[in-house]
Amino acid sequence: MPHVITQACCGDASCVYACPVNCIHPTPDEPDFGIAEMLYIDPATCVDCGACVSACPVGAITPGHRLSETAARFADVNAGHYPDSAPGDARFPVRQEWRLPMAPISKPKRLRGAAPDELRIAIVGSGPSAMYAADELLKHTQVTVTVFERLSEPFGLARFGVAPDHESTRTVTNLFDEIARDPNLEIRLNTEVGRDISLDELRRTHHAVLWAGGAPTDRPLQLPGVDLDGVQSATSVVGWYNGHPDFRYSAPDLDTERAVVIGNGNVALDVARIFTADPDRLAPTTIDRTALAALRGSAIREVVVVARRGPEHAAFTLPELIGLADGPARVWVDPAELVDVDASDVADTTIAAKIALLAEISQRPKPDEPFIRLSFGYTPQEICGDARATGVRFVRTGTDEELVIPAGLVLSAIGYRGRPVPGLPFDEATGTVANVAGRIVDGAEPLAGLYVTGWIKRGPSGFIGTNKTDSGETVRKLLADAEAGALPRPGGAPVAV
Structure with missing residues (x-):
């Protein structure tokens, strides 16, 4: 079979x-x-x-x-x-x-042309894009790589962004551990570029600097009431229950019967699933112990995940929906919100499968509490409340029909965004460092020895493994420049931090 x-x-x-x-x-x-x-x-x-x-x-x-x-x-x-x-x-x-050998086996090789006898590369960040880039670089015998990570633990979103109950996905860190054992790789933790060492110092002491800092901020939710207590980003909640040090004080107020999540990507589903999960099922996972204790005392009985568009435009992936539908989570869809879509009318097999599965879920009995409700076709207008949130006012998309969903907790889950990097050209429209295929450019001119990879290169799209292909493209440009003699020569030994 x-x-x-x-x-x-x-x-x-x-x-x-x-x-x-x-x-x-x-x-x-x-x-x-x-x-x-x-x-x-x-x-x-x-x-x-x-x-x-x-x-x-x-x-x-x-x-x-x-x-x-x-x-x-x-x-x-x-x-x-x-x-x-x-x-x-x-x-x-x-x-x-x-027909290549079984991945990730490869034979070390030497760079040719004008490449130096020792090629020193600095990588800023240690998430998936950084580790995949390091893996590609270290396939060449004269390359040494130093990774600079501001946190006390490496691997970025692979460690702090994956839901604790998705344990199989988290095993990708085993691969990164294997890459980190290479004797030509050093990871410097608790080292922030711009605070502990400057970008100029990295450029002066390395042949090239590869920026892999990710997209660490959220796309802002621009609604009246967004500053009320009880409103925060879904990604801050993900960081909280995963023990990310930046979000240790981002605990959501769980003393409410209903939470509304605006946006319906995978992060929205992750948060909804964790909020409604049996704490005893989460206990054996890597979930932060303080978060687990808070979830044990949670009053939440329903999480409503609301999308502006219909189910044919759902941002969550089919695998994530299958895990929700066939796993231990309790999920429901109002059949009335699916009357205008039919899987048989959709040519794209993935979208058709999503619609068909949502229709199947809608025919199930409304589940016991706490449960997740997936809602479609409502555009948020404002977050209601005086000092703190009491609900969200929506209109039926494309109509004047209004709906207020009472809720004491409102989460924004409309995507990530990169932020400007001091010393590097930034494209405000895309939220990325300006680049061409990984070479950082100022206008049309490449900046010698500066490269970028990951979400800060292409925008927040794809999955953990997508970074392997993305980093491969950048590394090929970097190595081609090395062999062409186009990289600057370091002006001294690496600075101690």
Whole structure:
């Protein structure tokens, strides 16, 4: 029985290169790779060799006959991505360059051309994009990498952004631990660039600086009442229950029966799921102990996740919805909010599968409290209240029909945004450091020795593993510049911090 990719898929694509028959798509060479919600195994082509299982860093691939009850739906999800496939399908030719050794094995090699005998690289940040970049750089014998991380623990959102009950996704940090063991890599924790060491010092003492600082702020919710007590960002709540030191004082007020989350991406679903989960089920996870104690005393009975547009535009991914629908969470959708959409009218298989699953959920009995309600087609107008929030006023999108949902806690979950980096050109429109394929530019001119990767390069899109492809692009530019002799020469030894 063919193998199946499940909810834990991080988009790393190591499985693509490990597969000997090219049955996993989209590949990094295909145009929809950057927007795919997960990777998919073609059941008609898979030969059950198991190479992909060893390559996957998060344990997301399982033989079909071993799927758990909660993951069984993923067999149809994978097959549904290939409705007309057959063995030897010409749409997916087996290309020789894809027949690579099982990832992540590679042979060290030396840079050629004008590359120096020792190439010193500084990476700012230690999240997934930084660690994938370090991995690519360290495949070359004369490269040494120093990673500068302002927090006391490394790996960024892989450690502090993944929900504690998504334990399989968190195992990607095992891969980063393995990368960190390289003798040519040093990670300096509790070291903030701009406070403990300047960007100019890094440029002076390294051949190149690679900025991988992520998108650490939220897109602002611009509504009347947003400054009331009881209103905060969903990402601050994620940081709170994950023990992020920046959010230790961001505990939400859980002494209310209803919370409203504005926005319906994966972060919104994560927060709603944690708020309504049985604390005893969370206890064995890595959840912050102070947060767990607060959740045990929570008064929340309902979390309403509200989207401005209809279910066909839902921002959450299909794997996340499947995990919500088939897992221990209690979730409900009002059937009245789905009357204008039909999965059979939608050509995109992923969107159609979301609509069909939402319709299935809407036919279930309204669950016991505490539960999650997914709501669609309401545009927020204002957060009601005097000193603190008492609810949110919405209008039915495209109409004048008003609805007020009473709530003592309102969370904004409308996305991340990068913030300006002192000393680097910033594009306010996109919230990114100005760059061309990873080379930082000022206007049209590349800034010698300065590179960028991750969300601060491309914007907050994709998943943990998407950063592997993104970082690979930047590293290729950096190494090409090294071999061309285009990198500055360091003016001295690295500064002690």
